[in-house]
Amino acid sequence: MTTQAVFPIELRWENEQTSRIPFKAYTDEELHRKELQRFFYEKHWCYVGLEAEIPNPGDFKRTAVGERSVILVRDMEGEIHVVENVCAHRGMQFCRERQGNRKDFVCPYHQWNYSLKGDLQGVPFRRGVKQDGKVNGGMPGDFKLEENG
Incomplete structure (x- = not known):
């Protein structure tokens, strides 16, 4: 198996019927930063304690x-x-x-x-x-x- 097949460069779904999330969604640094911004750092509150x-x-x-x-x-x-x-x-x-x-x-x-x-x-x-x-x-x-x- 090639490195390309295991760690695909593009973020794409295998096919329309799949429920498998593309591996890159878990490993892409730029996507990670966007998620941090969206989920933690902008426009809403975050639970920190009681x-x-x-x-x-x-x-x-x-x-x-x-x-x-x-x-x-x-x-x-x-x-x-x-x-x-x-x-x-x-x-x-x-x-x-x-x-x-x-x-x-x-x-x-x-x-x-x-x-x-x-x-x-x-x-x-x-x-x-x-x-x-x-x-x-x-x-x-x-x-x-x-x-x-």
Whole structure:
């Protein structure tokens, strides 16, 4: 049997009477991305958990929507939020535990700090480090925490 016969390049049905789904429907990367967009990321809600799973302020549960890691969390005022589990700085997942209780989230990579609402609260050495009368590093002068949550 040739590779072509086992893994067909075209997405086509064998014949009109078949109930067999073409193999490419399960393996095509472009089709997979379209399905993620349609089923998880656009124009409708996705179930992430129950309110009862996070009864206390600071309680959280990590789960997924499609391929995106998200955190269902109750803030200190009792409001519920769903926060994407990715640091705005380098894309690192900042929460690794499945569930727990926190006052905030801190990215393990560069220690960016996020509130339970997903707002960026702090960046280490934001204004750089002063050494020998000179400031090294730091974020640009127009960097705003509220634009990077």
